[in-house]
Amino acid sequence: MSLLVIDIGGSSVKHAVWEKEELVEKGSFVTPKTWEEMKQELQNLKKKMEETYEIEGVAFSAPGAVNQEKRTIEGASAVPYVHHFPIYTELEELLGCPISMENDANCAGLAEVWRGAAKGLKNVLFVVIGSGIGGAVIVDGKIQHGKHLFGGEFGFMLLNENHTFSQLGTAVHMARRYSKRMNLDTELSGKEVFELAEQGDHIAAEEVETFYHYLAQGIYNLQYSYDPEKIIIGGGVSSKEGLLSELTEHLEKIVEKVGIAPFVPEVELCKYKNDANLIGAVYNYQLAHGKDNLVNHN
Secondary structure: OEEEEEEEOOOOEEEEEEEOOEEEEEEEEOOOOOOHHHHHHHHHHHHHHHHOOOOOEEEEEOOOEEEEOEEEEEOOOHHOOOOOOOOHHHHHHHHOOOOOEEEEEHHHHHHHHHHOOOOOOOEEEEEEEOOOOOEEEEOEEEEEEOOOOOOOOOOOOEEEOOOOOOHHHHHHHHHHHHHHHHOOOOOHHHHHHHHHOOOOOOHHHHHHHHHHHHHHHHHHHEEEOOOOOOEEEEEEHHHHHHHOOOOHHHHHHHHHHHHHOOOOOOOOOOOOOOHHHHHHHHHHHHHHHHHOOOOOOO
């Protein structure tokens, strides 16, 4: 038996087949503009894959606040037409098989716990650092969604009187601050600001230091709030060379300053990059349907 796996994103929909413990037939298409167009694409995709594979079910990674009890997607996202209607039921009827669905950041976190950087651990925080900061809270191997489905929305934390973790602890906002200070007509990327700092630009160096300081502060706060076994860092900045050593150095400074804190948080970079949402969706399907023939825990 095989599983069709689909990751719905704002600009593209990635897909693959989970077959013999790996992702095969990986591909993507541009995210359709309407729900009707999306359903047609999904139906066509399943029919095509069924020519080669025996598809037992479809596992979705989706944007927004996925309410697994009500079988809907709440909140809002870059794909507005997937929200606030019985999407599970429509997809089951359309595709003619069981489905599962989980938020994309939660899927990425599940991938790391199942087979990635947190394999074998039960209590983990997954922190996704992009234009903002989100992630997943995993306790006893399961996603903790929270009362309002805001579990893992770490970016809402205030790190000073007026600014959030998302505003202070991301490379995107670091670059935005630098560009504003330099009165640039076009905003630079985080990568460009890191490079300028390494070349001796003292304004860039100040902003890079601010980024690391607040990223470490946010990670420290999360560690001593949840006390996970490990904190996994994902998102675009996780590819930055030297990120982990710099972050650890700043965490050590905070722990030394606080004094009473007995240990430095254990942080690791994610194993999976572009495939994380797909792999996590497979694991979520197993959790939802108990399909041991599809998922091997070894």
